[in-house]
Amino acid sequence: AQKITQTQPGMFVQEKEAVTLDCTYDTSDPSYGLFWYKQPSSGEMIFLIYQGSYDQQNATEGRYSLNFQKARKSANLVISASQLGDSAMYFCAMRENSGGSNYKLTFGKGTLLTVNP
């Protein structure tokens, strides 16, 4: 079974509007972390936001917020006031913490976001 599922291969949004990118995960580990990364066409991977499984509040970083619903095992990324520069591939990833020192990230297949002017 896939550990990270991103069901939206592509999304379109108008500039200045908000957009939600979906991510569901599967783990039996009580301690884990959820990440979102942005990959523009230039190829680099840019860290956006992190949510720990024990964090009581949803993470926010500027225009990015993570809608964490633990019972539903979802960690959706919300981008407010979209900008043209937000057009990129977005990856959701999970780190399961109970594997000792193994801090590897497991990635979803990504969502390609296009912001229209």
Place this chain on the structure above:
Amino acid sequence: DSGVTQTPKHLITATGQRVTLRCSPRSGDLSVYWYQQSLDQGLQFLIQYYNGEERAKGNILERFSAQQFPDLHSELNLSSLELGDSALYFCASSVFPTGNEQYFGPGTRLTVT
């Protein structure tokens, strides 16, 4: 700029050859991770080192090997290259064990012809 450096940026080589990819982590980061991104497999974890020691292995082929040196830079060695090894190879680093973020380098794009 994440602070993680990778060289070279691009690499074109022939099947059967061997290449070495180099990574320098962010200052202060002791842990280095290698990932492979290809069109068919997506982003996959290959291997992790912490302070010179191998900590975890993922979907790394036997033809691939890595090491982390005393100055904490890491090298990923790919040998007997096949067409299917063409991919973007990322190195990431983190402050282990307390850091939550893994910061990625710009990647090395390997093309095997």
